[in-house]
Amino acid sequence: xxxxxxxxxxxxxxxxxxxxxxxxxxxxxxxxxxxxxxxxxxxxxxxxxxxxxxxxxxxxxxxxxxxxxxxxxxxxxxxxxxxxxxxxxxxxxxxxxxxxxxxxxxxxxxxxxxxxxxxxxxxxxxxxxxxxxxxxxxxxxxxxxxxxxxxxxxxxxxxxxxxxxxxxxxxxxxxxxxxxxxxxxxxxxxxxxxxxxxxxxxxxxxxxxxxxxxxxxxxxxxxxxxxxxxxxxxxxxxxxxxxxxxxx
Amino acid sequence: xxxxxxxxxxxxxxxxxxxxxxxxxxxxxxxxxxxxxxxxxxxxxxxxxxxxxxxxxxxxxxxxxxxxxxxxxxxxxxxxxxxxxxxxxxxxxxxxxxxxxxxxxxxxxxxxxxxxxxxxxxxxxxxxxxxxxxxxxxxxxxxxxxxxxxxxxxxxxxxxxxxxxxxxxxxxxxxxxxxxxxxxxxxxxxxxxxxxxxxxxxxxxxxxxxxxxxxxxxxxxxxxxxxxxxxxxxxxxxxxxxxxxxxxxxxxxxxxxxxxxxxxxxxxxxxxxxxxxxxxxxxxxxxxxxxxxxxxxxxxxxxxxxxxxxxxxxxxxxxxxxxxxxxxxxxxxxxxxxxxxxxxxxxxxxxxxxxxxxxxxxxxxxxxxxxxxxxxxxxxxxxxxxxxxxxxxxxxxxxxxxxxxxxxxxxxxxxxxxxxxxxxxxxxxxxxxxxxxxxxxxxxxxxxxxxxxxxxxxxxxxxxxxxxxxxxxxxxxxxxxxxxxxxxxxxxxxxxxxxxxxxxxxxxxxxxxxxxxxxxxxxx
Numbered sequence: 024x025x026x027x028x029x030x031x032x033x034x035x036x037x038x039x040x041x042x043x044x045x046x047x048x049x050x051x052x053x054x055x056x057x058x059x060x061x062x063x064x065x066x067x068x069x070x071x072x073x074x075x076x077x078x079x080x081x082x083x084x085x086x087x088x089x090x091x092x093x094x095x096x097x098x099x100x101x102x103x104x105x106x107x108x109x110x111x112x113x114x115x116x117x118x119x120x121x122x123x124x125x126x127x128x129x130x131x132x133x134x135x136x137x138x139x140x141x142x143x144x145x146x147x148x149x150x151x152x153x154x155x156x157x158x159x160x161x162x163x164x165x166x167x168x169x170x171x172x173x174x175x176x177x178x179x180x181x182x183x184x185x186x187x188x189x190x191x192x193x194x195x196x197x198x199x200x201x202x203x204x205x206x207x208x209x210x211x212x213x214x215x216x217x218x219x220x221x222x223x224x225x226x227x228x229x230x231x232x233x234x235x236x237x238x239x240x241x242x243x244x245x246x247x248x249x250x251x252x253x254x255x256x257x258x259x260x261x262x263x264x265x266x267x268x269x270x271x
Numbered sequence: 272x273x274x275x276x277x278x279x280x281x282x283x284x285x286x287x288x289x290x291x292x293x294x295x296x297x298x299x300x301x302x303x304x305x306x307x308x309x310x311x312x313x314x315x316x317x318x319x320x321x322x323x324x325x326x327x328x329x330x331x332x333x334x335x336x337x338x339x340x341x342x343x344x345x346x347x348x349x350x351x352x353x354x355x356x357x358x359x360x361x362x363x364x365x366x367x368x369x370x371x372x373x374x375x376x377x378x379x380x381x382x383x384x385x386x387x388x389x390x391x392x393x394x395x396x397x398x399x400x401x402x403x404x405x406x407x408x409x410x411x412x413x414x415x416x417x418x419x420x421x422x423x424x425x426x427x428x429x430x431x432x433x434x435x436x437x438x439x440x441x442x443x444x445x446x447x448x449x450x451x452x453x454x455x456x457x458x459x460x461x462x463x464x465x466x467x468x469x470x471x472x473x474x475x476x477x478x479x480x481x482x483x484x485x486x487x488x489x490x491x492x493x494x495x496x497x498x499x500x501x502x503x504x505x506x507x508x509x510x511x512x513x514x515x516x517x518x519x520x521x522x523x524x525x526x527x528x529x530x531x532x533x534x535x536x537x538x539x540x541x542x543x544x545x546x547x548x549x550x551x552x553x554x555x556x557x558x559x560x561x562x563x564x565x566x567x568x569x570x571x572x573x574x575x576x577x578x579x580x581x582x583x584x585x586x587x588x589x590x591x592x593x594x595x596x597x598x599x600x601x602x603x604x605x606x607x608x609x610x611x612x613x614x615x616x617x618x619x620x621x622x623x624x625x626x627x628x629x630x631x632x633x634x635x636x637x638x639x640x641x642x643x644x645x646x647x648x649x650x651x652x653x654x655x656x657x658x659x660x661x662x663x664x665x666x667x668x669x670x671x672x673x674x675x676x677x678x679x680x681x682x683x684x685x686x687x688x689x690x691x692x693x694x695x696x697x698x699x700x701x702x703x704x705x706x707x708x709x710x711x712x713x714x715x716x717x718x719x720x721x722x723x724x725x726x727x728x729x730x731x732x733x734x735x736x737x738x739x740x741x742x743x744x745x746x747x748x749x750x751x752x753x754x755x756x757x758x759x760x761x762x763x764x765x766x767x768x769x770x771x772x773x774x775x776x777x778x779x780x781x782x783x784x785x786x787x788x789x790x791x792x793x794x795x
Contacts, residue, residue, distance in 0.1 A: 051371070052350070052369065052370040052371045053342075053349040053350045053370070053374060054350070054369035072403040072404060072405035073403075073405060074401075074403070094433075095432055095433055096431075096432060096433030096434070097431035097432040097433055097434065099405065099406045101347065101348035101349065102347060104432055104433075138386075244403075244404075262450075
């Protein structure tokens with residue numbers, strides 16, 4: 024089982040769209056996929072039309088009184104399941120702090136279902152916290168959507184430095200940055216992308232365009248592959264998934 | 272991912288009436304409503320069945336929709352896509368080009384897909400939705416007719432993970448409103464039984480295998496006549512494949528070779544039915560035909576499997592294997608030329624002529640001299656041979672341990688093939704259900720033994736052939752990657768042997784073999 028976490032300190036960069044759409048692409052290719060919506064906002068849960076409720080709340084999952092498997096709900100898509108968000112996740116840091124070996128808690132929860140899934144996507148809240156550190160410990164790769172702006176580059180490099188400075192905490196997680204919400208008509212963005220690739224050649228080749236198709240996810244409450252298959256944005260996610268898979 | 276509760280609809284099973292109940296009475300929504308011709312597909316050795324997966328080709332009855340292919344395991348969709356062609360795929364190269372089917376291609380290897388049961392089907396998928404329009408339970412209503420059996424309507428309630436209560440409530444409601452009987456069978460299992468019970472000539476529930484036509488033998492037929500009918504049929508198959516094989520068709524070559532192996536098996540067990548001299552002579556002749564085609568067949572298999580083996584490599588690595596693939600193609604051409612020369616030789620012409628004359632010689636098949644009695648009832652003779660082959664297979668299989676040498680498993684594979692060919696060639700003399708009881712685990716065993724032996728042979732030969740590539744052009748790392756994949760497959764097959772043999776070495780199979788001996792016509 025491979026664990027991928029969509030992560031960025033900045034909000035609104037496309038983390039949830041990435042998690043939901045890549046998970047859907049993987050599922051249509053026959054992989055067994057789980058999305059765990061760790062963001063109390065519950066956007067991924069909303070897209071999948073599932074009620075944002077976990078019996079016993081996030082505390083039960085962290086403490087181990089609820090097995091992760093018992094919190095899982097099937098989505099409407101073959102091979103794709105979800106651990107829903109719960110508003111109580113806003114207290115995750117507090118519970119983790121209380122627990123023994125807090126950084127290992129999410130990984131331990133995931134180990135309970137390791138035989139049931141090929142890929143797990145963790146949709147993380149935009150923050151740097153004990154929860155995110157626990158996610159770093161659990162993940163095989165961080166998918167970091169990055170809008171082509173100076174501030175985004177700054178936060179990307181912040182994350183990179185954090186990973187480098189904390190090898191014991193993050194073990195061997197791969198950082199897979201890619202450009203998100205790319206407007207190819209804007210010269211400044213094109214230039215920025217070129218400069219950032221030069222500075223960070225490890226950035227993935229695939230990028231996700233700025234597209235109203237993606238914004239429609241909130242209206243249709245479906246992954247883009249379910250309603251926009253064949254379109255530019257859907258194809259971009261397929262290409263991104265192919266590249267991410269090849270890196271794992 | 273999904274728990275499925277299966278039911279058969281009692282009575283007429285009117286789909287529209289059931290839909291009206293589910294939609295109007297229960298509040299479900301129709302998601303899809305399709306009519307199609309469905310063909311189930313598997314390899315000759317039923318490796319998908321062994322894996323617990325099901326491959327279906329669906330050709331809609333409405334011409335404005337494309338045919339599609341679905342690969343499913345335990346209700347979980349592994350891959351689904353539109354087909355490029357209307358007809359079902361025959362090999363892994365015909366599969367849709369998408370990652371889900373790449374895994375299927377790897378599983379198939381060089382094996383051909385053969386058509387199994389065919390049904391005319393109407394399938395309706397309904398969803399129970401919550402107030403967010405989220406599906407909480409799915410129902411599939413399937414009305415299928417197979418062969419000449421009356422159509423059957425089944426209803427499956429698919430419980431989605433995390434929605435067990437909703438599924439239970441719906442099940443209670445539906446069971447009150449629709450006349451249902453619980454059933455453990457899938458639609459495919461039902462279709463297989465329909466084929467087996469409505470056909471007296473089918474040699475296997477998954478349809479004819481490798482081009483063998485259905486061979487019909489009357490219950491009271493004498494041994495000489497039975498052997499003659501079977502051998503004529505197998506010869507017809509061989510001859511039909513000869514020209515296409517010479518022209519370079521790898522599938523025809525494979526079918527031809529299977530016919531040759533079956534002929535040799537049937538000749539081996541013609542002991543006491545045909546005179547020994549003729550038996551030995553023709554067995555040698557067909558051995559020769561098998562031998563001259565083996566190198567080409569091996570080369571075909573290498574070339575068929577290469578795309579699957581290299582699919583997992585990165586782009587540059589795949590490209591670096593081009594010189595190696597060129598060597599394989601050159602070698603295949605060389606072997607094919609040699610094979611064609613042999614098949615067009617005077618020796619081959621002589622074998623065909625003498626064999627044809629032997630098949631036409633009435634006296635040879637009604638012999639009662641020198642220990643031969645071809646007038647005995649075929650059922651009795653065949654049952655005896657099957658029992659003996661079964662005993663040998665059980666005995667030798669039980670001797671194999673984790674430390675046994677590979678050669679013992681290769682020999683066991685030959686025994687398994689021998690038994691299977693007997694069962695299939697003479698199947699119409701016996702009860703189809705008994706034959707199926709024996710053949711199903713036997714196929715699984717053969718599949719495992721085949722994977723093991725083929726992996727060894729393939730790895731050795733590819734390693735050998737890689738030495739023909741100029742050193743400067745050879746990407747040793749990429750070749751080693753391929754060989755590792757093959758070796759892993761072989762090691763995996765070795766691990767699966769104990770379970771596969773365990774499934775065969777069981778009392779129900781022994782009882783089925785015993786029942787063959789008590790079939791009407793098997794005693795004087």
